[in-house]
């Protein structure tokens with residue numbers, strides 16, 4: 001009997017912060033994070049090298065009211081710090097499930113997490129450790145989607161997997177427009193010119209220029225991550 005092998009060797013998984021909330025209004029839902037980590041553990045045990053970029057929407061949007069009128073860059077640093085909290089929670093949940101996780105931050109907070117150093121991240125991945133990239137790109141005016149594109153390119157990932165609450169890219173935001181229909185696949189240029197809000201244009205443009213495909217899929221759907229890694233047609237593929 002032949003055992004099916006994963007179609008991918010190294011992936012960059014972008015986890016939406018909001019997906020960590022589960023059905024809560026903000027913050028981290030424990031059962032949700034544990035379930036996500038189980039799915040990550042499953043593909044890691046299949047031999048896939050996994051790096052994660054975590055968003056911050058679940059924490060940052062809860063405090064965003066307080067940032068109204070604030071200097072934009074300062075508010076963005078608050079957002080990046082929110083991703084550090086999520087990264088710590090995620091790595092803790094991974095360690096509890098027998099994975100070895102390493103958090104690397106784009107902003108120096110040395111007493112808390114190690115700084116992002118590319119060769120070190122590559123070494124961890126080769127060793128089978130899960131690397132969780134925190135603090136986005138480390139720069140204001142960007143997003144964690146752009147950080148996913150950037151780190152994905154830096155580590156030589158074969159695919160950026162955008163795990164979110166919706167199950168792909170739609171003609172319009174499906175949470176606002178129930179008549180929106182899902183694309184099976186589309187090009188980066190189509191995504192950019194149609195102004196599809198699932199990811200920002202900077203992230204799309206970076207992946208397009210690096211010919212790094214993105215697959216958008218639902219992290220709420222059980223087994224979806226494994227299906228993507230096995231090369232099955234899950235969610236939406238965005239390609240150059």
Ligand SMILES: Nc1ncnc2c1ncn2[C@@H]1O[C@H](COP(=O)(O)OP(=O)(O)OP(=O)(O)O)[C@@H](O)[C@H]1O
Nearest residue numbers: 016017018055056057164169170172173175197198
């Ligand atoms: N054309 C579209 N197709 C699919 N989803 C869309 C589209 N336009 C907007 N969206 C919305 O984009 C959201 C995806 O963003 P996501 O939850 O990943 O946020 P994020 O900003 O990347 O993460 P975070 O929560 O960490 O800030 C979906 O929940 C969906 O409602």
Ligand SMILES: O=c1ccn([C@@H]2O[C@H](COP(=O)(O)O)[C@@H](O)[C@H]2O)c(=O)[nH]1
Nearest residue numbers: 055056076079080136137140142143144
């Ligand atoms: O490179 C980055 C990444 C993020 N930010 C700020 O953090 C929040 C949360 O990130 P999400 O991508 O929305 O999850 C974002 O709104 C920015 O304010 C950043 O400045 N630079």
